[in-house]
Amino acid sequence: MEASRIAEVFGIQLKQLNIEKEEIQSDSLTEIASHAALQAAKSRPYRVVSEDAGFFVEALGGFPGPYSAYAFRTLGTAGILKLMRGERNRNASFMAALAYCQPGKHPVCFKGVVKGVVSRRPKGTNGFGFDPIFIPLKGDGRTFAEMSIEEKNVISHRAGAFRQFSRWFTSKRE
């Protein structure tokens, strides 16, 4: 899992909880992640981390945003490219929200964003979801799907959110 590898760099061990995540509908990733972490930490003796990510296309009013997984399953990258036909503004971003929750406490949230553009056609086979049509600005023109996990982890939204969390968490412990 991407997340564990990033967290490990900061000396944090994550373990996947074998429960169903309760995902609410909301335009806010932070709200979705917070709710899931709060629910998961309820009546469990664990400190929980929950993460939610989405692909936001500027010309599409932020679509598919928090519903990226569903949009990918139904429309795929082809659907997004079709919607982008004739659009001059190809700005898009991947965003991730991470919520940390200690049982009985309010969740604390962290965000990661990576800005880029929607490519003209899908490229690459790594990663998942809309990775093949997203070219990050902090890159060399390749899509997320053309990068190795190691390369993606340096700049990705998920990595950004986890990095912030890890820094906060380890500084709290010292």
Added chain:
Amino acid sequence: MEASRIAEVFGIQLKQLNIEKEEIQSDSLTEIASHAALQAAKSRPYRVVSEDAGFFVEALGGFPGPYSAYAFRTLGTAGILKLMRGERNRNASFMAALAYCQPGKHPVCFKGVVKGVVSRRPKGTNGFGFDPIFIPLKGDGRTFAEMSIEEKNVISHRAGAFRQFSRWFTSKRE
């Protein structure tokens, strides 16, 4: 509200609860409505009815489905028509799921479906959401947005689900 008017025909009075509905992410309207009803009936002395509806386009893998409100806000009817360009299969349906929940009990669910096609362009100003691009088969070729509320209530998915619920509810009482 459409719902109260239909329920009243069956002698059922509905009152809008002034609370925020907890909507989960799911491909199943029944699951979304059940969860919301269960949450709303928790620690409240009311029998609760919750409803969820969506627009399902066959050629788009069911998209926008349970996320129709979000898809409408971001892509609009224009977005769906753009996605449908060149598609021969224009089959679509509106579906509604209604969950009834008595405090401390499991929710009971009812469904309503209305089949139709995606129109070539938006028509009509009544209704809301994707009504202007949906032509029900049980009609005269007009879109939902070209019908009056009274006409729509005879055939609509929402009306169908409420009608089923009302029949069940009143027969239970007798």
